[in-house]
Amino acid sequence: MKSIKKQFLSFLIVSLLLLLPVSGQICFEKINPLLVNNGDLEIGVFLTLLSAEMNSMTGTEVFQSPPNKTCKPYQLIYKNYQQFPALAFTLNEINRDPNLLPNISLGFHLYNTYSNDERTLESSLRWLSGLDRLIPNYNCKEQTKSVAVLGGATSALSIQMGTLFDLYHFPQISYGPFDPVFTDKAQFPSLYQMAPKESSLHRGIVHLLVHFEWNWIGLIVFDDMKGDGFLEEMKEEMIKNKVCMSFTEKIPTSDRNHRKPSETFMPRILISEVKVIVIHTDTDSLIILGISPTPNIPTKKVWIATSHSNINTKPFYHYGYIFHATLFFSHLTNEVPEFKTLLQAAIPSQYTDGIFLKAIHPSASKCLVQPANPEQAYSPNASLKTLSLYSFEMTMSTLSYNIYNSIYAVAWALHEMLMRKSEKKSIEDEEYLLTHSWQLHSYLKNTQFKNRAGDQVFVDENRRPEAQYAIMNYVFFPNKTDLLLHVGDFIPEAPLNQDFTICADAIVWDKWGSEVPSGVCSDSCQAGFRKSPLEGKAACCFNCSPCSEGEISNQMDAEQCMKCPEDKYPNEQRDHCLPKLVTFLDVKEAWGMALTFLAILFSLLTALILCIFVKFQDTPIVKANNRNLSYTLLTSLIFCFLCSLLFIGRPTTATCLLQQTVFAVVFTVAVSSILAKTIIVVLAFRIIRPRSRIRMFLHPRMSYYVVLICSGIQGLFCAIWLGTYPPFPEADTRSESGHIILRCNEGSAFALYGVLGYMGFLALGSFTIAFLARNLPDAFNEAKFITFSMLVFCSVWISFLPTYQSTKGKAMVLVEIFSILTSSAGLLGCIFIPKCYVILLMSDENTSKHIKNHRSSLFLNSPALRRYM
Missing domain, CATH: 1.20.1070.10 (Rhodopsin 7-helix transmembrane proteins)
Structure with a gap:
């Protein structure tokens, strides 16, 4: 029954690598399903691993070779590559566990999803029907073996898939970022989220802004309910901490991979005086920013993104956008045992030289100090010229970790359901394996377990803990190599003044400089001055006016000057009060x-x-x-x-x-x-x-x-x-x-x-x-x-x-x-x-x-x- 072995896992990983020729394209006659591994019970898995190359102006498919009706050009999305090894690793781990689903193997049908409604609907219908031809409401496969659907790297994809799967009451487990919209069970009764809540993310970002004294920012969000909610939360928190917003750019969700939107807002972002840009989007977030008709425009800005797995770094370099000073709020999770070791062992040596994105973490007791030459300090070899253009993480990413927990949640729910059935029927009678997907709901929503990483996992969204964040610094070297530095943490549920930590000295800023970039609209007013608001400008834009006669300001950026007590007077700089001399017409003078x-x-x-x-x-x-x-x-x-x-x-x-x-x-x-x-x-x-x-x-x-x-x-x-x-x-x-x-x-x-x-x-x-x-x-x-x-x-x-x-x-x-x-x-x-x-x-x-x-x-x-x- 246990059919997936470690050798097969290695084969699966290498097989995807070998699918990529030197040209960087994959040609399939039938792109879906990507891979099928049969089991006693099966899960439909929808991952965004491949993207069809689209024309930049029309969005239609373009052929790099002579026309061939059966061959379509595809490219591997390297930033999502790790999700497939995580899937195979998890199923292998479950199928080897004698205490979880004993004598029962879990299989999967792996399908590719795209960032548009048409292709996502196509993949979903192929899985439902089991045929190459798309025949709605027809199924030629054994329906009883399909128990759940795993997919939805973004909220948009979850909605597109959920609208269809809910008609058949298929449990859909979303591994993408947490979206409060899906907590409405009247609208999404069959959809479950495995990501931790992100209701404190805005506080962590504002913490970072306040720490570096950045009070003049721009914000990029998707034009959807999640983006609007985050925008309102950011505004409220920024007002509390006297941080101002210069502009807000909303990316249409339907056009996130097209060039046309970027031609509209990207030049405005690049020429704006704002030095700090906050990006809150989903896993397809920065792809659109890398598509621009204007090359070689230096950014010299600080970019703060909500997840390091969101960025697709190479298009930025190709179009001249080198994101040196980039900070990411990545979910902080414990390391899953054996995953990193297995991933390294599964890939042959010819693929291991320089293809992995290195993540350097500081020790718990002392911040990592930035070396004088990061390019040499972070490289195991003297020369980095042989490193591949594309790099991959060796530690489990946020989405991979959610996939890991999602599959385990389905497995534990199946385990509980089958155990209940086995109490009523003989184990030899395999009719208890005849399950219906709708039966899994009552068990899935109450499932909770402790994974091998040591984290307690709840499927019930009301019991879901707040996400913890690792603050990562993305460093891009001139020789097209990159790495991630773990420079801080944000733990929302930690005690006050202990929830936010940052190792500022470990951050690599623009051109390896150690000076923190400025992110203010107006320079701070020194003591002895007060802020004078500029008409028609935000509160963070002001002039500095000296305090009036008899008044002082003893702090930076004073809103108002204050009068000295009656027995004191301002000094010449008007930054503190001096005691007055008592005098009268004395006979001795x-x-x-x-x-x-x-x-x-x-x-x-x-x-x-x-x-x-x-x-x-x-x-x-x-x-x-x-x-x-x-x-x-x-x-x-x-x-x-x-x-x-x-x-x-x-x-x-x-x-x-x-x-x-x-x-x-x-x-x-x-x-x-x-x-x-x-x-x-x-x-x-x-x-x-x-x-x-x-x-x-x-x-x-x-x-x-x-x-x-x-x-x-x-x-x-x-x-x-x-x-x-x-x-x-x-x-x-x-x-x-x-x-x-x-x-x-x-x-x-x-x-x-x-x-x-x-x-x-x-x-x-x-x-x-x-x-x-x-x-x-x-x-x-x-x-x-x-x-x-x-x-x-x-x-x-x-x-x-x-x-x-x-x-x-x-x-x-x-x-x-x-x-x-x-x-x-x-x-x-x-x-x-x-x-x-x-x-x-x-x-x-x-x-x-x-x-x-x-x-x-x-x-x-x-x-x-x-x-x-």
Whole structure:
């Protein structure tokens, strides 16, 4: 019963190799079935091993030799070659197993499938009818021996075959990539998938993109439900990880082997600025990309494909597309024992020299480091010129592994079904072998087993585990040889941060370079800059704008700049914050010392003048215009000079409360004293009639009333100010970058300008009255001096207002102190310095005799004036 031996397996493998002449074509009169191996029970196997050469423009068959109706040119699809040895190896292994289908042999009918509906339907009908002629719904073979169908390397092929086989309830096991569409059992009740689920593949690809900081990609998918589903999953995952998509190309499934689609989208891909292309397609994926009318176009792009078995490398080289930087997500599976050894032993030595694609795997503990010269490092011989143009894998590929599990699934389901039948009938009665294909469904969907590779296999799709992926690097050498490097893994069900590993140093990039290619739309923004989106562009395309004043960005590609805390300020590069220096007008610094010295100096000078006036109080020049007002004015000026010291030093609550209020009151006393002196001078020289009613205002106490009333009003204003919005100390963090200015906040700007306005009103009144009396006799007339002093006073404080508003920080304090000292010095100098000059240096003029001889002595004898002398 066990009919397939190891020697026969060798014969089968070599026979397919020998079918390929030097010309690269196979000529069959009857291409299907390719091979028949009878058994007690048989499986229809549909593999894509041969392709009929098609005209590039019309899709019709082309003959390379004179017309021959019985001969059609075919080519062996080398990337699928391993599927046949896997089929033979699996059946041989099952038929030798005494514990699986004992005394029963499994055979197969091997048919070739094509990537078009017509040829696939033809192969299916040939298997169903068992004849060369295609007669639908007719079968000339023993139907009971056919139990299942194995086929469907792609979703399109599975649908094409399943539509026909489901009419006869044949179990169809698909070995192609997992497609969620087939989980709908209402639409596909007879179709089973053996590939693991690929619902996490998009996460693995985005992991790879994020690892290498590629955020600007193009995507190629087939225009079907699976391609659309993958596209949506990729978009969602890319948005989460800030990866952008430049373009999406959808390949029509019906035209995947024709040149016309590639003429449309291939030039767009090659000339695009995108450096990273993700390709998610089926086993026929990249064939179309290798068919292009424009040769020798350098790609210099990174290609990320979903399976290394998808690529047909040689057409790319033929048309100039050398895929150096290509990464594949291949299903990670355990190695099936003896398969590699058997494959090597089965092929004669004349076929073993350089025909196998080498796969180099890094150790589990240490990544493989890229050598300086990969061409020599990966070659067992010094010269690679003798290697064949076509290479094959020695390890079991993903599709071959699925074929292996598919046949075992059918075998275990048959085993269970036959064991149930044998319990009811005698083993000698071979009627229990008369099976119907529809009977296998109830057993097949519940089948589970552990294969010889150590993996648990479930036919039930709901119990199917997630696929695990090996990340492979495809390397193509200039001498037309190639190899695969295992550079990483993606295990979706592994713990977080352990699901993705990559050996970046082992990857061979373009021209054996070690630098990772760039895959961004815009270069990263350095710290200190922020991303400025470009109108009409994706989020990954942006300009870099420097952070605004007072803001920083301390990371790459910052979306927004952030403000420094109040006690810190940005450095010059605006990439981190520095602590601000606390500063105020300190008495120890130059400006503080200078202003303190001036305030004390002027206050001492004023005190000295007061002492001079007291000492010479009986002289006419001191007695003129009420000497008590002069004492009051000099005393207020002393306090005016000293009040500037309140503005120097670290602000406190007490100093902030006293600064403006003391300043306002003492200056009001000084200005009101000048106002009183001015009024007295005017009244004294304007009273000519002896019995004028104005004489009542020349009473000595009238000047005190003027000072008290004017100062009282200002004091009332200051009291209201302190009771409502009093000044307070504050830390000004905005006036000067890098400094925290300790200053007094006025509390109410209206109150501040109110007291200044009132004081200005008094000063303006004094100036006006003094200006009107400027031409009175000079001997006892202070009007001219008061006019000049008020002119200086008003000029200082009028210029103070705009200057104070336009300055910040310590400069505001300096301006106010300077205004206080200047205006006070102006009053002191213009009013009292000329009198001190007369008292000290021209004492002979400060006598009554001299005054009587003055041309204005008539005013001296005035009774009204003598009251103030």
